[in-house]
Amino acid sequence: xxxxxxxxxxxxxxxxxxxxxxxxxxxxxxxxxxxxxxxxxxxxxxxxxxxxxxxxxxxxxxxxxxxxxxxxxxxxxxxxxxxxxxxxxxxxxxxxxxxxxxxxxxxxxxxxxxxxxxxxxxxxxxxxxxxxxxxxxxxxxxxxxxxxxxxxxxxxxxxxxxxxxxxxxxxxxxxxxxxxxxxxxxxxxxxxxxxxxxxxxxxxxxxxxxxxxxxxxxxxxxxxxxxxxxxxxxxxxxxxxxxxxxxxxxxxxxxxxxxxxxxxxxxxxxxxxxxxxxxxxxxxxxxxxxxxxxxxxxxxxxxxxxxxxxxxxxxxxxxxxxxxxxxxxxxxxxxxxxxxxxxxxxxxxxxxxxxxxxxxxxxxxxxxxxxxxxxxxxxxxxxxxxxxxxxxxxxxxxxxxxxxxxxxxxxxxxxxxxxxxxxxxxxxxxxxxxxxxxxxxxxxxxxxxxxxxxxxxxxxxxxxxxxxxxxxxxxxxxxxxxxxxxxxxxxxxxxxxxx
Amino acid sequence: xxxxxxxxxxxxxxxxxxxxxxxxxxxxxxxxxxxxxxxxxxxxxxxxxxxxxxxxxxxxxxxxxxxxxxxxxxxxxxxxxxxxxxxxxxxxxxxxxxxxxxxxxxxxxxxxxxxxxxxxxxxxxxxxxxxxxxxxxxxxxxxxxxxxxxxxxxxxxxxxxxxxxxxxxxxxxxxxxxxxxxxxxxxxxxxxxxxxxxxxxxxxxxxxxxxxxxxxxxxxxxxxxxxxxxxxxxxxxxxxxxxxxxxxxxxxxxxxxxxxxxxxxxxxxxxxxxxxxxxxxxxxxxxxxxxxxxxxxxxxxxxxxxxxxxxxxxxxxxxxxxxxxxxx
Amino acid sequence: xxxxxxxxxxxxxxxxxxxxxxxxxxxxxxxxxxxxxxxxxxxxxxxxxxxxxxxxxxxxxxxxxxxxxxxxxxxxxxxxxxxxxxxxxxxxxxxxxxxxxxxxxxxxxxxxxxxxxxxxxxxxxxxxxxxxxxxxxxxxxxxxxxxxxxx
Numbered sequence: 001x002x003x004x005x006x007x008x009x010x011x012x013x014x015x016x017x018x019x020x021x022x023x024x025x026x027x028x029x030x031x032x033x034x035x036x037x038x039x040x041x042x043x044x045x046x047x048x049x050x051x052x053x054x055x056x057x058x059x060x061x062x063x064x065x066x067x068x069x070x071x072x073x074x075x076x077x078x079x080x081x082x083x084x085x086x087x088x089x090x091x092x093x094x095x096x097x098x099x100x101x102x103x104x105x106x107x108x109x110x111x112x113x114x115x116x117x118x119x120x121x122x123x124x125x126x127x128x129x130x131x132x133x134x135x136x137x138x139x140x141x142x143x144x145x146x147x148x149x150x151x152x153x154x155x156x157x158x159x160x161x162x163x164x165x166x167x168x169x170x171x172x173x174x175x176x177x178x179x180x181x182x183x184x185x186x187x188x189x190x191x192x193x194x195x196x197x198x199x200x201x202x203x204x205x206x207x208x209x210x211x212x213x214x215x216x217x218x219x220x221x222x223x224x225x226x227x228x229x230x231x232x233x234x235x236x237x238x239x240x241x242x243x244x245x246x247x248x249x250x251x252x253x254x255x256x257x258x259x260x261x262x263x264x265x266x267x268x269x270x271x272x273x274x275x276x277x278x279x280x281x282x283x284x285x286x287x288x289x290x291x292x293x294x295x296x297x298x299x300x301x302x303x304x305x306x307x308x309x310x311x312x313x314x315x316x317x318x319x320x321x322x323x324x325x326x327x328x329x330x331x332x333x334x335x336x337x338x339x340x341x342x343x344x345x346x347x348x349x350x351x352x353x354x355x356x357x358x359x360x361x362x363x364x365x366x367x368x369x370x371x372x373x374x375x376x377x378x379x380x381x382x383x384x385x386x387x388x389x390x391x392x393x394x395x396x397x398x399x400x401x402x403x404x405x406x407x408x409x410x411x412x413x414x415x416x417x418x419x420x421x422x423x424x425x426x427x428x429x430x431x432x433x434x435x436x437x438x439x440x441x442x443x444x445x446x447x448x449x450x451x452x453x454x455x456x457x458x459x460x461x462x463x464x465x466x467x468x469x470x471x472x473x474x475x476x477x478x479x480x481x482x483x484x485x486x487x488x489x490x491x492x493x494x495x496x497x498x499x
Numbered sequence: 500x501x502x503x504x505x506x507x508x509x510x511x512x513x514x515x516x517x518x519x520x521x522x523x524x525x526x527x528x529x530x531x532x533x534x535x536x537x538x539x540x541x542x543x544x545x546x547x548x549x550x551x552x553x554x555x556x557x558x559x560x561x562x563x564x565x566x567x568x569x570x571x572x573x574x575x576x577x578x579x580x581x582x583x584x585x586x587x588x589x590x591x592x593x594x595x596x597x598x599x600x601x602x603x604x605x606x607x608x609x610x611x612x613x614x615x616x617x618x619x620x621x622x623x624x625x626x627x628x629x630x631x632x633x634x635x636x637x638x639x640x641x642x643x644x645x646x647x648x649x650x651x652x653x654x655x656x657x658x659x660x661x662x663x664x665x666x667x668x669x670x671x672x673x674x675x676x677x678x679x680x681x682x683x684x685x686x687x688x689x690x691x692x693x694x695x696x697x698x699x700x701x702x703x704x705x706x707x708x709x710x711x712x713x714x715x716x717x718x719x720x721x722x723x724x725x726x727x728x729x730x731x732x733x734x735x736x737x738x739x740x741x742x743x744x745x746x747x748x749x750x751x752x753x754x755x756x757x758x759x760x761x762x763x764x765x766x767x768x769x770x771x772x773x774x775x776x777x778x779x780x781x782x783x784x785x786x787x788x789x790x791x792x793x794x795x796x797x798x799x800x801x802x803x804x805x806x807x808x809x810x811x812x813x814x815x816x817x818x819x820x821x822x823x824x825x826x827x
Numbered sequence: 828x829x830x831x832x833x834x835x836x837x838x839x840x841x842x843x844x845x846x847x848x849x850x851x852x853x854x855x856x857x858x859x860x861x862x863x864x865x866x867x868x869x870x871x872x873x874x875x876x877x878x879x880x881x882x883x884x885x886x887x888x889x890x891x892x893x894x895x896x897x898x899x900x901x902x903x904x905x906x907x908x909x910x911x912x913x914x915x916x917x918x919x920x921x922x923x924x925x926x927x928x929x930x931x932x933x934x935x936x937x938x939x940x941x942x943x944x945x946x947x948x949x950x951x952x953x954x955x956x957x958x959x960x961x962x963x964x965x966x967x968x969x970x971x972x973x974x975x976x977x978x
Binding site: 032033036039043044047165167168170171174175177178181185187188190192193219220223224225389390391393394395397398399401402403405406409411414415418422425426427429430431448451452455456459460461462 | 832833836837840843844847850854855858859860861862863864866867868871872874875878879881882885886900901903904907908911912914915918919923927930931932933934935938939940945949953954957960961965966967968969
């Protein structure tokens, strides 16, 4: 495989006017769907499949892929400016991003999100290019028992993400776990906790829950507080752009985010979301001043934003090398390819090399385009938040309403949005953090299903379950994290008793 | 204050007039079909086999009917949401949907639903493919007899992945076990793709699925077909025998049919039947569906109605014989 | 005030957890070797109930000062919720274009935005853009409602 030759060929083809235009269109649509709450890349890709019919296979893959990774750029915009996540993967960016905006550093936050996304996306593409087949084989080593131990580790590590009372965070997480059990049970086919709603038979949709819990609750928070809108500091337009020395501390976070996002992307499930949570936790752990997280720390934006781009790109590896989709948007990419008679899999790179290399080349270009698109607009976006809330809040509310409706073209999801909006508002007023609930909701399904699936596969033989090498390592890690948490809790109690 | 009230009242009056006016105009329309867009409800997510089928068929129907034909995904409950919506839709020919056997038939057998098979009228069948068993290429199971032997040797611990509880492939596995007198461990996954991931990772021993799920994977030497449950051997897998050849009358497969609500007027239904016949015999459709490796197989409305009736009886028997659960 | 709200809220959560637990007990538990659909729900239902009782106890004991010292503007919140519920009920009937227009207009006026020209203009722009982006560009099937036949 003559690497450079193939890559150069790819670039040559990617630079064609048609392919460049398609790349731009795809990434633009992706960014827009990322910004818009509710509708996500999956829906946009599905809607554009008919359009991709008429395009040659390479172009259609460039288009669809552009939407996919482009969405990871847009989601952070509303997170930072309004504390309302545009995508599930941008929830964590709200935590510190919004605080930065309140301090007048919206431009810096947006810039670091764009740059981090570019760096991570580009690095991840290099990973895909060089290591797709062996990484795919590594991904296959993970079976149900391994997924279970990762989910367990995730629940333990992410349980106390943004601080606050430990008991309340745990309760929120347990509520999330309960929500995750709603629907048709995978192993038995029984419907659980659907309260008679056929709309719940596949479980509760994540997007309206997230929009409600983080977005609508924030709207409610804003309208009920009687603060003057001039709280948003009067910042000059030029000053909205970041200075280099402000961005420097974020570089480490970007690297760490990229590194942690990449392997998470190789696993099935909502890897973009999970990687952003993991990266946030990682930054908090590595930081010299962890207590500052939540007040507007730039690493809290850079890490997660890099991670979700890295994970999204990495999730293309199982698709290209094995022909197996690990997440819904990737499944759409797969069908987009299949419709053109191209089957990804072990022979993909061999038989359709020029498709593969052209797409890889266009992904470099796409990431670059997105950064060039987003950076100059940073100042424009940052000044948008100066719009008075009396105008902005109604518009955002209507946007979320339609966004929630548009997921499945039904009102049920809007009802979910409203319910969780109110619930999230009350949660925050009573000292609960909403993030653990989301973690419970997302990880709960993976946790329970892989536990029972895993036990099914080993026929209840617990030893067989836990003696698998990867599972064993992860379980030991989980145990270590658990004991460490216990130790800290015990030490904390001792300290408060002595003082 | 008074002015505001009058203004409000006038607006209310105007809106009322608008609503009633619209209703009047609508009632005056004579039955000409189609005069606006036609929807095809698909009970599975975008990107799946049903979805691709609908999306490849739709443009050809559109050309013949002269109105936009739009695919609408309504996933949920293994297709239940879409089937329910189709059953309850206005029988005016503007809402169609994809119905499947055995899925549409088996769901009411396994739990309480709001539709019955009598709520549908059939237009024509698009897809048929049989269920089959695949293993990894390096698996020691090479023949049908190997499979039976392994199942017996592992005494109920041979892991066979499927795409969900009481999905078509799970039912195929149950029928297979019953006929061959063996017991395997059915491991459900959220769809066929995750089951194949587990198979390739060596975590499970075999997967039961459909032709379309693995035809490309066989070509790329990722899996091997051990045997199929079709009427006769599939030319794509010439070395895989059918269960019928081995003396067991197990024929299990998946039909995807275009249907409409039962009370759709016959003139409209006939128009749709004609349109579908034309669409499926057009060379572009044949080419596009061939490119996408869809196992296209046309059956007329009467033929498929008969097949569904037979399948219903067969599935009801299966439920009784195997004592499968019903959550009512 | 904030403490009373907390007590109410957490009591509500406690009731939900207990109801969940009762629902979970009805499901087959299975065994350690082969956990049934009730296995996980029973465990987390139990944990949830106990945990919410604990947190409830915490919140009753703690004397919480008013949160962040902000005063409530609950009237506006009720208007928001009311109009959203209203739109949920009437969305299909009134259509997305009119519905969003009315919603945005109503909410802006309820927030005491002065005048009519600015709110109406903003509402028209917002509803049109949302309709174009979601209904046309992204092809979501939005109901046309009373404007069906015109668009």
